[in-house]
Amino acid sequence: MKKHLLYISSVILLSLGACHKDLPTELEFESYQYASLDEDGGEWSPVLISAGSELEIPVPAETSSSAYQSELAMTKSAIQNMTAAQKENLTRWTNNPVVRWNEIALELIAKYNLIPGPNADGTYTLPNPATPEGPPGFPFAHPPYASRALAYLSVAQFDGLIAAWHYKYLYNRPAAYQVDSSIPFAYIKQEIPAYPSDGAVIASSSRKILTAMFPLEAAYLEQKEKEHLESLLLSGEFVSSDVEAGSKIGNDIAAKALARASTDGMKNAQTSKAVSDSIANAAFERFGWKWVNLESPQRPVGLTPLFGKVKMWNVPNVEATRPGMPPVPGSEEYEADVKMLKDYAAKRTLEHRKIANFWQDGLGTYTPPGHWNDFANRFIVKYKMSTLRAARTLAYMNMAIMDGGISCWDAKYYYHYPRPIQQIDGFETIAGTPNFPSYTSGHSVFSAAASEVLAYIFPNEASMVRAWAEEAAVSRVYGGIHWSFDATVGTQQGRNVAQYSINRAASDGAD
Template sequence: MKTKYIFFGAIMVLILANSCEKDIPQYTEFKSYAYTNNDENGGSWVPVLLDGATAIDIAAPEATTSTEYLAELADIKSKMDNIDGNQRRSVEYWTNNAVVRWNEIALELIAKYNLIPGPNDDDSYTLPNPNTPDGPPGFPFSHPPYASRALAYLSVAQFDGLISAWHYKYQYNRPAPYQLDETINYAYEPNDIPSYPSDGAVLARVSRNVLSTMFPLEVEYLEKMEQEHLQSLLLSGGNVQSDIDAGVIIANTVSEIALERAANDGMKNAQAPKAVSDSIKAAAFERFGWQWENLELPVRPVGLTPLFGKVKMWSIDDVESVRPIPPPPLDSQEYRDDVEILKNYADNMTEERRAIANFWQDGLGTYTPPGHWNRFANEFIVESKMNPLRSARTMAYMNMAIMDAGISCWDAKYYYHYPRPIQTIPGFRTIAGTPNFPSYTSGHSVFSAAASEVLAYIFPEKAGLVRGWAEEAAISRVYGGIHWTFDATVGTDQGRNVAQFTIDVAKLDGAD
């Protein structure tokens, strides 16, 4: 099929004061805020994995006049009277929207483990193994596909857990401790959302459970963070212990369902052995007459996650249904034209283009392209003063779309197995390294376009802004010499197409 490839026009330069720094870790600077909306009907929203909000049974709480509840109230008042400096700082840190905080912790872990395993003394490679997480090398290597999946499971579990919590909050309608006892000075901006079950407890336990599975070497750290979070719920004056216990029940059930899906989604087979990788490569050569070659020294025997394209998607049944058009043949005029475009960029590199390429690099030791868009979403959530439930919804749909987009992208990468510019242009050099997987389509482009479309749906006032960022992320890979322009343009269309499936799901969940 002969296709006209449209190149990007003017690309806006991304300038976001205090919101786009990519130092790791760097937590969002925000304090407790008054929610724009309490979403009283949130318990009627449609979950992603649960069979409705009532799939988890939570018993009615004790009456606020009961001996049991009054004892709980006295207990938190005693704890608050004896709070120390570290505890006070912990309460301030967790704020009243821990969706953002746990997402930031996930980004920190992704960056920490985004380190490619090095070669052994004999130039062979040992890949991270979840069965022996201590390694060497340590598990995981949190590359972009792994990061997108970790963030998706974390966000979906949080979202489903909070839908269930919201249902019971408004069914039982038990006020928060500070609303019942005026001597309790609530640490955050007050609201009239019922306290039972505790949404904070749902987030603390779900996040610990999911992230401990994704990052097994961090179990002790995550347990510590969970305990600090749970303690802060008591010390803030927002919850009594029975609120927290009920939230933990919801969280454990949701986590189990989410992690069962994860265990059977095909990710364990994504990093295929060499024989499988070679067969994929041979099939592409037979089909198209080209194949991507790894140009690293020493050469890695297998590309990164050749079978990630087979992983179960969230909103799409058949990955082939969203596979993009073929790239131009290597003897076509379209290809030759693109060679000249890349040579021209390389020979006339400007400071602006170099800055754009570097800004969007998101390579080893960073929170990856999916993490970059999670950072933006965190900023928008705080700016819009979303409550935890609506925040979790934002993150769930964005990360579902990002993961689906990544699966679609990796399907295209290994189906087409298209060479990178450095392989086919004699003497060509990049300014940002060369990833260990085929060129077409661009992962940055697909991830970014998918994320930007979901953010444009949720924050329509920012639609032009985020779509411009996605186009800048895409062209950055061309400026860097890592990708062809059609990798970026077709990848952007691909990401937008995939995201629409997630948006269609979101439009039917009852939240709009």
């Protein structure tokens, strides 16, 4: 790690601490003029479908038709009779609801990022999607789960918006306020056709994806979708058929995303004790070591031992990004790391503690993947991205984060490397020890993968986000959670994984 970069990034990040202290946060921003309208966005390459035209919607009525004029009158009447609560919702959704739905996802991740505790007899019952009410409640939104939820959410939004852009510029039906100048528009005016509503695509796809991921929140998410769709009609931009067409696209693309999710292997990621033991024993036979859970009572199975076998988005196979073997215990490199960790533990500085705590992202938070989504949302607003550009940013970043997590978990359970607290007598961390093997560091992989995509999309921020990723990695060493090689190798692993998503982005037609 470059010391001067780490110092600079820590100053920047700690100054942001007030913004992040109560995670997750909702950005305060107003409607803005998009930096680009992306008129060719309907020709970009989607992820789940072959082209935007694959998702069909009806041919819209002409603005001169009686059907459209009736819708227009209904829109005008609804705006004239807006309640105070509706006006507040209209302001909050703004003209980039991609950010708002991502924030809802982060809120739910934090709410459900609670590890199931032991039963009275010391046994553990795992969360079960078939009985989400529990106990324990489903899901446990740990980092792998969070990365997957965010990836499916963002990819569905992105593909749905490509379809929306295709039809917007095919039919070129103007916004309601352009057809009738007496209709007020709530946001900054953009010269983008209204049919179908891009906001409705986002609302319906997001509600459907997040309901599948967080089934106990179905009523809450349905209410959020209702509020959002209502706000679209009250904005002055859309009539009901605009919104209905967008909602159809959103539901259709979400169904395709969830069909992929049903067969991606995640349902097998959390294994039985017998399978978990066999993975540990295979590593011991291969390398002569294995990680042991030091909790009391001891959890019989590590966290998602087979997440490394979940289907990846852009990496051809997990072996393509599997790192080399970690140092053999007792070797010169290993002993140097033991000394380093002991020195850090004996001489922990205030700065090191602050860095470790800032990046902890433990239980009850939106996890490391969520942390980087928060950063991305801030850049999206800063650079005034359209809904389509915003969804593209989050889709490529979250695909890279999920692929990084899969690659990382493959390495964790392939090598099954012990954590420092298991190997160093009397060693203590300044945070809880995670329930899975050490090598490589999940924080490092998630952060490096995210930062590389953000550096690609926001080149002016490249130095800063890469410094943040290095700091996220070393924070785990400062906290005693990881060996330094977990962090350095994990950082390179995340960068390697991200390159596959970047390569895809570079050829999707958007640049």
